[in-house]
Amino acid sequence: MTLHGLTALAARDRIARGEITASDLLESVLGRIREVEDRVGAYITITEDLARAQAAAVDAARRRGETLGPLAGVPVAVKDIICTQGVRTTCGSRILGNFEPPFDATVVERLRRAGAVIIGKTNMDEFAMGSSTEHSAFGRTRNPHDPDRIPGGSSGGSAAAVAAEEALAALGTDTGGSVRQPASHCGVVGLKPTYGRVSRYGVVAYASSLDQVGPLARDAADCALLLGVIAGHDPRDSTSIPGPAPDCLGAIEEGVSGLTIGIPREYFGEGIDDDVRRAVREGIAGLQAAGAKVLELSLPHTPYAVAAYYIIAPAEASSNLARYDGVKYGYRAPGAASLLDMYRRTRSEGFGAEVKRRIMLGTYVLSSGYYDAYYRKAQTVRTLVRRDFDEAFARCDALVSPVAPTAAFRLGEMLDDPLQMYLSDIFTIPVNLAGLPALSIPCGKSAEGLPIGMQILGPPLGEEMIFRAARAWEKVKAA
């Protein structure tokens, strides 16, 4: 097997044992990038020299006999919405096209401390607004399984990089499904942790009450390994949950015997592709074969989640994106006659169509006379969505559903119909509204050979349970 095809755990262990060097591994990944990146387009920025220095530092530390970190020498890609000190962080937007953060995000600091080698910054829908990675000012990313299809979004670059072996693992962010849906479409494992589990310090805000950083990897164990590195309390994020990171990797082999898996009826109704339904049903049967009990139940407010989300998220975005005004950093339109003119021209030239659409939508629902009818109503519906989950988790340990109603759609297919694109997030959005952890794991293929993901949802802080179920399914599938 080529080095770039190794799992993060295997690579780390082989480096620690001295069988390979971090530099060999990095060169293998860089070679792979040269080979496939033209077709995939996973990266916005590749930091080859910095990565070489990091890999050399890991190799030197090993030669000196130092204790190596849990990701020592593992090449990891980082979504371009996560701040990296001195390395351009664009959010896929023209307005931040030249922005070099003066500090690292907490998750990047933790990756570095763990010995990870950061290869570059991955492509994304502008400001994480999109489900296809077609809304990037830096070109689109293609699905490694079929170049005519989208990789999913908004963390499409991260998912494609892991799937195409241009990185061993990656970080993404998930506000309404942006880690899980691209993971599903690219055939990799992706986790959206419990809200507050992972620090948002240094992660450019889209919708602050929904945003969460999550790992993408080739298997459940690698995903758990990354979570262990990036999670845990951070005093710099006021919504960070107290306490250390969970040891999901330590518990991952504990199996699902005796656990009850809930199957929410509303996630298997109309509009779901037959291939998706069949693949997820096979996944559920696999978990049953591994000893889980299955219970059908109802999450009755599911049909309202998309409407509530596309009020709350744009409302928060319109406020968060007010900071892009051309004053302190980022793009400034030249030749403005006044300050107001400068704001308007900077923002109109700097933002793309989807971002403007969401700023407009968010500004409208928060504007005088509409706040109660839209924003407050949506936050009330959010309470009902959360209650559905509370009641479900009183009866079961985890829930299983599809991630997306279809496999990856074709490039350009949904660009003219934003509402249709929003509706494709129907199975991932409720998790963000309720702040729950959920993971996407490959469970089958469509008739065209495209990957299909199964979503495993847990109660708040239930990541360990989710990883046990994900690993149990991997074992059944491999058998």
Place this chain on the structure above:
Amino acid sequence: MKITRETVLHVAGLARLSLSAEEVDTYARQLDAILEYMDQLNALDTTGVAHTEHVIPLETPFREDRVVPSLDPEQSLRNAPERSGTFFKVPKIL
């Protein structure tokens, strides 16, 4: 039509965006369709239901009030589109 061209122009003004005539038409049509979809929430009786403020119950954490290093002015100004000494420079306000 809930969203007229006038509404779009008003909202664009609030959001500090200037839109082309074509954008105004497109957003009027798209926002109208999206908001019509949102109206299904009105079918749901939410009398007596509290709205969500935080998904995870958290207490406000306190820390000691002590001086720690922060960004120096040079670092803070490094990304500035235009500067004058240690200030951010903007076009004339008045």
